[in-house]
Amino acid sequence: MTSPLNATLAPASLPELADLLPDPLIFLDRRGRLTHVNRAAVTARTPASDLHPGQPLPGDPGAPLQQHVSRVLTEGGSARFTYQDPCGLWFDVYLTRTSSGALAQFRDVTTQTDATRAASTLAEAHQLLERQHHQLEAINDDLNAFAQSVSHDLRAPLRHIIGFTDLLRRAIVKADPGATERNLSVISDAAGRMNLLIDSLLEFARHGQHALRLQPLDLSSMVRAVQHDLTPDTQDRVVIWDTRELPTVTADPTLLRQVLTNLLSNAIKYTQGRPEARICVRAQRSADATAVTIEDNGVGFCPEHASRLFGVFVRLHPAHEFEGVGIGLATVKRIVTRHGGQVSATAQPGQGAAFTFTLPHAP
Structure with missing residues (x-):
């Protein structure tokens, strides 16, 4: 003009x-x-x-x-x-x-301004629908994986209970005390594992219902607090922590603490047997997010299995070697995804593993 x-x-x-x-x-x-x-x-x-x-x-x-x-x-x-x-x-x-x-x-310029604002509002609405569509797809994928895992993992202890109940009946008829004791022990273990799986599923579901309360958090302080909580797991072991100066991030304090607890306890667990366990926590800020990496020198895993790690009840190591039900990393993925971030893992057998999750600056 x-x-x-x-x-x-x-x-x-x-x-x-x-x-x-x-x-x-x-x-x-x-x-x-x-x-x-x-x-x-x-x-x-x-x-x-x-x-x-x-x-x-x-x-x-x-x-x-x-x-x-x-x-x-x-x-x-x-x-x-x-x-x-x-x-x-x-x-x-x-x-x-x-x-x-x-x-x-x-x-x-009222007409032009209104038209510009309407176009901007329409674009924002379209972006919101896109995000919701992707979220629904992710939820649907989770539900499918969840249903398959539940059907497989809950059936295993049920088969044990049913099969060994039948064996117990026969042992009682034959008056075989030794067999009766063994069968009762297997039935009790199977029922206990089923109870643990159900408790884990309930805990997993609760993380999806927890309302996000986003706030700035000192990542260094939170990592130190989780380390302190995990002290009993490191008794009689040599564990060297490398927790570098970490930035402030925006997240829900309860859920972020759960993510750090799951990843750090995994690092402690899978470095068992190492004469000297090394666990490193580092972070790198970019223009729109902070990437947090937790690395250990534990047993690692085959890289081709990395995409399966974050499913419900997925385990890459036998239960007799490392205890657990395979719900921790699925919980990590769910929490990080709810914050708008991503999670990934890299490893080599016998050479340790590194887990990275991102937290957007503006979730």
């Missing part, structure tokens, strides 16, 4: 010409008081619509319009900015210094 009139002309010579122009025009003296407004300015409800000559523009001196007027009157030059009137109309304002004060031209 260019100035409608030559700024060197005195406003007193322009009233009739100004009234012919379609854009609202406001003339001000050197003190910022009104000297003239054209007809379009009155019709368009500009700041001077209800004023008489000699009155200052209404509003707080700190308001954008008054600030621009004051600057142009003091320093000269011109200014261009957007102004919204009390009725909600938007104007593109061109303000310029004149020989006797200042001249402000208002151009109604």
Whole structure:
């Protein structure tokens, strides 16, 4: 938008010409008081619509319009900015210094502004639907994997209970005390494992229902607190911690602590048997997220199995070597995904493993 009139002309010579122009025009003296407004300015409800000559523009001196007027009157030059009137109309304002004060031209851009905002709102709605669609797909994938895992892992102890109950019945008929004791022991172990699996499933489900309470968290302090909690697991062992200075992240404190507990306890567990266990926690910030890596020198695993690690009840090592039900890493993935991040793992058999999760700066 260019100035409608030559700024060197005195406003007193322009009233009739100004009234012919379609854009609202406001003339001000050197003190910022009104000297003239054209007809379009009155019709368009500009700041001077209800004023008489000699009155200052209404509003707080700190308001954008008054600030621009004051600057142009003091320093000269011109200014261009957007102004919204009390009725909600938007104007593109061109303000310029004149020989006797200042001249402000208002151009109604309400239609363009509304269209831009509508387009922006539509784009945001589309992005929201995209995110929800991806979230629903991820949830559906989790449900399918969950159903398959449950059907497989819960059936195993049930088969033990059913099979050994039948053997127990036969042993009782044959009056074989030794066989009866063995069968009862297997049945008890199978029932206990089923109970543990069910408890783990309930805990896994609760993490999906926990409402996120996001806040800035000192990652270094939280790692030290989790280390302290895990002290009983490192008794009579040599464990060297390398917890470097870690940044502040945005996350839910309860859920992030669960992620760190699961990953650090895994590192402790899978370094059993090492003369000297080494566990390193490091973080790297990028433009939009922080990547946290927990690395150990434990037994590791085959890289081709990395994509399976975060499923429910997935175990890559025999239960008699390392205890657990295979729910910890699935919980880690669920929590990190809810924060808008990602989780991954790299390893080599016998050479340790590294687990990395990301936390967006603005989840």
